[in-house]
Amino acid sequence: MNTLEYIEQHKERFLKELFELLKQPSISADPKFTKDVRKTAEMVKDNLINIGIEKSQLYETDGHPIVYGEKIIDEKLPTILIYGHYDVQPPDPLDLWESEPFNPVVRDGKIYARGACDDKGQFFMHVKAAEIMIKTNTLPCNIKFMIEGEEEVGSENLESFVKNNKNLLTADIILISDTGIIANDTPSITTGLRGLSYVEVEVTGPNRDLHSGLYGGAVANPINILCKMISSLHDENNHITIPGFYENVEIISRQERDLMAQAPFNLDKYKEELNISDVYGEDSYTTMERNSIRPTLDVNGIWGGYTGEGAKTVIASKAFAKISMRLVPNQKSDEITRLFQSHFESIAPSGVTVKVTPHHGGEAYVSPTNEKGYLAASKAMQDSFGKEPIPVRSGGSIPIVALFEKELGLKSILMGFGLDSDAIHSPNEHYGLFNFFKGIETIPLFFKYFSK
Ligand code: BES
Ligand code: MN
Ligand code: MN
Numbered sequence: 001m002n003t004l005e006y007i008e009q010h011k012e013r014f015l016k017e018l019f020e021l022l023k024q025p026s027i028s029a030d031p032k033f034t035k036d037v038r039k040t041a042e043m044v045k046d047n048l049i050n051i052g053i054e055k056s057q058l059y060e061t062d063g064h065p066i067v068y069g070e071k072i073i074d075e076k077l078p079t080i081l082i083y084g085h086y087d088v089q090p091p092d093p094l095d096l097w098e099s100e101p102f103n104p105v106v107r108d109g110k111i112y113a114r115g116a117c118d119d120k121g122q123f124f125m126h127v128k129a130a131e132i133m134i135k136t137n138t139l140p141c142n143i144k145f146m147i148e149g150e151e152e153v154g155s156e157n158l159e160s161f162v163k164n165n166k167n168l169l170t171a172d173i174i175l176i177s178d179t180g181i182i183a184n185d186t187p188s189i190t191t192g193l194r195g196l197s198y199v200e201v202e203v204t205g206p207n208r209d210l211h212s213g214l215y216g217g218a219v220a221n222p223i224n225i226l227c228k229m230i231s232s233l234h235d236e237n238n239h240i241t242i243p244g245f246y247e248n249v250e251i252i253s254r255q256e257r258d259l260m261a262q263a264p265f266n267l268d269k270y271k272e273e274l275n276i277s278d279v280y281g282e283d284s285y286t287t288m289e290r291n292s293i294r295p296t297l298d299v300n301g302i303w304g305g306y307t308g309e310g311a312k313t314v315i316a317s318k319a320f321a322k323i324s325m326r327l328v329p330n331q332k333s334d335e336i337t338r339l340f341q342s343h344f345e346s347i348a349p350s351g352v353t354v355k356v357t358p359h360h361g362g363e364a365y366v367s368p369t370n371e372k373g374y375l376a377a378s379k380a381m382q383d384s385f386g387k388e389p390i391p392v393r394s395g396g397s398i399p400i401v402a403l404f405e406k407e408l409g410l411k412s413i414l415m416g417f418g419l420d421s422d423a424i425h426s427p428n429e430h431y432g433l434f435n436f437f438k439g440i441e442t443i444p445l446f447f448k449y450f451s452k
Helices: 003-022 031-051 120-135 156-164 222-231 254-260 267-274 333-346 372-385 400-408 433-451
Strands: 055-059 066-071 079-085 105-107 110-112 142-148 173-176 188-193 195-204 296-304 318-327 353-358 390-393 412-414 430-432
Touching: 003 031, 003 110, 003 120, 003 433, 031 055, 031 066, 031 120, 031 142, 066 156, 079 120, 079 433, 110 433, 120 142, 120 433, 142 156, 156 400, 173 372, 173 400, 173 433, 188 372, 188 412, 195 222, 195 333, 222 296, 222 318, 318 333, 333 353, 372 412, 372 433, 400 412, 430 433
Parallel strands: 079 142, 079 173, 173 412, 188 390
Antiparallel strands: 055 066, 066 142, 105 110, 110 430, 195 318, 195 353, 296 318
């Protein structure tokens, strides 16, 4: 039986099994769900054991467990290490979901649930692809699985797991489906990820909230000041003003930029999909360049003062913001965080104090397009989509990927099947049935070409 026949015969069960995983609220960020996260890890482990990855177990960490499994058929054959994450983002805001986030349903050919695309639906394709290869006796090489439960909160414990288990994790390549393709008729392979520096800032003015009439105009208002400070972080060309921020930014040649510009992109459709009348960003760069090869700084949340019903006349004592910076190759996350901190402190006017607290971060990643791993992915997609995939740098981050390279000396192939429109991290996250099954179809082809 070939892959397509196997899928056809078992697709209802594949979906049922995926739905069981999607029903679990494995929200890594929220301690209320610690038990659910663990239960999900157990289910993933059981899934691996059931398909014949007998050596599967949970590895405990200081946080959520890591699911690890392997099937070594011959030490002399190559080994493919599959990485993915079973944790998900919180589903908020709940009232914007058309169906419950943890009650998966199929609508219009798509699976709706938190984690459907990011990343349960995608790592599960690998579990099912492995099942097919094992059951049809076509597994051409060794396979290892490492599915973690803390990707959405920075993979801190996976970092130490990787550093302490280098022998366990020896492999020839890492294969990951946690990214996307351009469109269902335009396959692509992700060749780069951005790094990340994430900080929280706190601006403190007077020692208590004040009457905005009695004190207004005479003391610094932390919210006004915070807004002013934040808006000064970009200049009129939308360049970031932090001294040294661009110091190590990789310069991309005109030739490479021209090549990038050949990837299909429809600006009108982009605007229409987001219901915006225009795009916005750094001068002299295209939209696709702005969201991939250029570093950015964005406020992710901002709060302070009175936000309840009606009007309350008050000058808040404190204002807060969460700020992310997406980084490109050669920028170092720790260094950018330091540059941000000293700049932000330096621009605070007298009358307020500023505190900057760093969160998790990570480095950017690029993968070559002329090596065995990329070529195997390219041929696999060529076969399954009937079209040669386009290499694309993504704007998203999977910080652990750069760490895999540093600690294990292994490149990762980012062969994801999601779409930008899948609403990952947003209400109504979904994953196309087409994409789920196309992934399952493509993965054994990768194994075949990589093992040749
Ligand atoms: N799978 C995403 C990253 C992604 C999605 C990359 C689509 C490329 C295309 C991952 O789960 C994620 O959300 N990463 C976070 C970073 C993490 C440290 C929270 C991100 O990019 O914001
Ligand atoms: Mn993900
Ligand atoms: Mn994510």
